[in-house]
Amino acid sequence: xxxxxxxxxxxxxxIIRALKENEVRLAVYVPDNVLRPLIGxxxxxxxxxxxxxxxxxEAVGIICGAAMAGLRGIVLMQTSGFATLxxxxxxxxxxxxxxxxxxxxxxxxxxxxxxxxxxxxxAMRPILQSLGVEHHTITRVDEAEFITGRTITQAYKTxxxxxLILSPxxxxxxxxxxxxxxxx
Amino acid sequence: xxxxxxxxxxxxxTCRLVEQLKHDEAVIGGIGNSNFDLWNAGPRPQNFYMLGxxxxxxPIALGVALAQPERRVFALEGDGSLLMQLGALATxxxxxxxxxxxxxxxxxxxxxxxxxxxxxxxxxxxxxIARGAGLEQSAWAADEEDFTALVARSLSEDGPWFVAxxxxxxxxxxxxxxxPAIIKDRFTRAMAQKPGDGYGGL
Numbered sequence: 001x002x003x004x005x006x007x008x009x010x011x012x013x014x015i016i017r018a019l020k021e022n023e024v025r026l027a028v029y030v031p032d033n034v035l036r037p038l039i040g041x042x043x044x045x046x047x048x049x050x051x052x053x054x055x056x057x058e059a060v061g062i063i064c065g066a067a068m069a070g071l072r073g074i075v076l077m078q079t080s081g082f083a084t085l086x087x088x089x090x091x092x093x094x095x096x097x098x099x100x101x102x103x104x105x106x107x108x109x110x111x112x113x114x115x116x117x118x119x120x121x122x123a124m125r126p127i128l129q130s131l132g133v134e135h136h137t138i139t140r141v142d143e144a145e146f147i148t149g150r151t152i153t154q155a156y157k158t159x160x161x162x163x164l165i166l167s168p169x170x171x172x173x174x175x176x177x178x179x180x181x182x183x184x
Numbered sequence: 185x186x187x188x189x190x191x192x193x194x195x196x197x198t199c200r201l202v203e204q205l206k207h208d209e210a211v212i213g214g215i216g217n218s219n220f221d222l223w224n225a226g227p228r229p230q231n232f233y234m235l236g237x238x239x240x241x242x243p244i245a246l247g248v249a250l251a252q253p254e255r256r257v258f259a260l261e262g263d264g265s266l267l268m269q270l271g272a273l274a275t276x277x278x279x280x281x282x283x284x285x286x287x288x289x290x291x292x293x294x295x296x297x298x299x300x301x302x303x304x305x306x307x308x309x310x311x312x313i314a315r316g317a318g319l320e321q322s323a324w325a326a327d328e329e330d331f332t333a334l335v336a337r338s339l340s341e342d343g344p345w346f347v348a349x350x351x352x353x354x355x356x357x358x359x360x361x362x363x364p365a366i367i368k369d370r371f372t373r374a375m376a377q378k379p380g381d382g383y384g385g386l
Contacts, residue, residue, distance in 0.1 A: 026250065026251075049250060051275070052275075053243070053271070053275050054272065054274060055269070055271050055272075057237075057239070057240065057243075057269070058240070058269055058271060058275065059243075060240075060243075061237065061240035061242075061243030061244045061246075061269075061272075062244070062246050062247040062275075063247060064240075065232075065243065065244035065245060065246060065247025065249075065250075065251070066247035066248065066250055066251040068232065068247075068368060068371055068372045068375060069210070069247065069251035069252050069255075070251050070375060070376060071247070071250060071251030071252075073247065087236070087238075088236075088237045088240060090236070091235070092234070092236055092237035092240065092244075095235070095236055095364040095365070096364040096365060096367065096368035097364075097365045097368055
């Protein structure tokens with residue numbers, strides 16, 4: 001797992017591997033600066049059909065349609081975008097039992113400068129909890145592939161939506177902790 | 185605006201569409217009267233009756249179209265619903281899915297909630313909006329024959345297509361059973377069959 005030129009770990013690589021291992025070929029995103037390496041990777045890789053939607057809700061509709069027609073998809077978004085989704089998760093993905101995969105970069109925590117992100121960050125897990133949506137937070141590169149892959153597997157086996165939250169502990173590149181190869 | 189356009193029956197137009205579907209085309213019926221009249225036109229396993237998530241019939245149809253380029257996919261959406269998700273038109277215009285057609289029933293009101301006027305009762309023109317989003321093959325259906333011909337073109341020529349029809353205020357004859365998990369299961373099973381195989385399992 002190579003480090004990037006800034007000495008930072010490539011946290012997105014195990015996620016890309018897990019998406020491929022589980023045949024998630026559609027990645028629809030609403031851009032986020034933290035997600036930039038992951039968005040760049042899906043955009044650059046012909047394995048994926050990747051594009052931006054105008055709105056997170058639209059992106060969830062697209063991957064729900066794709067999932068029902070046999071193409072696995074995931075939505076990439078930031079915390080504030082997730083906060084727009086309660087209705088579509090409840091009335092489409094949960095109600096119709098569609099394995100919609102959501103990946104959220106966790107903004108509004110551990111030094112974020114955006115007050116709006118901070119408020120929506122506090123709402124995110126309670127929303128998922130109250131909708132009964134399985135969700136996991138990824139904090140470490142060496143756990144990213146396992147958590148991502150297992151979450152996708154369970155979502156499809158149980159026909160239920162699931163959310164993966166990318167903690168700043170993962171995406172903000174703590175040297176030594178993040179990348180197993182860096183400590184060796 | 186568009187005062188020359190005939191106001192038609194949503195149920196009649198939906199029947200005219202369904203009658204032309206011979207190759208297991210997928211149809212996504214938007215929330216409320218759009219999917220109720222799709223149900224009333226005769227249940228098909230290739231229909232997804234969207235009971236919640238107002239505004240998402242078009243994005244769902246896009247997802248199906250991307251998953252199955254060999255199957256034609258229709259979205260049936262009301263004017264109020266389309267107004268919730270206009271950005272989706274721009275997304276579709278850039279992706280240019282050849283197998284996707286969007287049908288908009290415009291009665292210029294939120295009919296099911298008490299006939300409050302939508303923006304198309306005022307100045308909004310959906311075909312102008314679609315063209316502005318980049319959907320070049322966009323047209324108003326002037327009357328029933330015109331609508332039927334536009335459906336035929338959307339079945340035989342490359343899309344994406346956008347067809348809008350002015351409709352009257354008639355209520356649907358009945359409502360789709362509120363069974364989202366069953367609707368999804370039927371639809372998913374139908375989508376797992378090859379288009380043209382005539383899968384009719386309900």
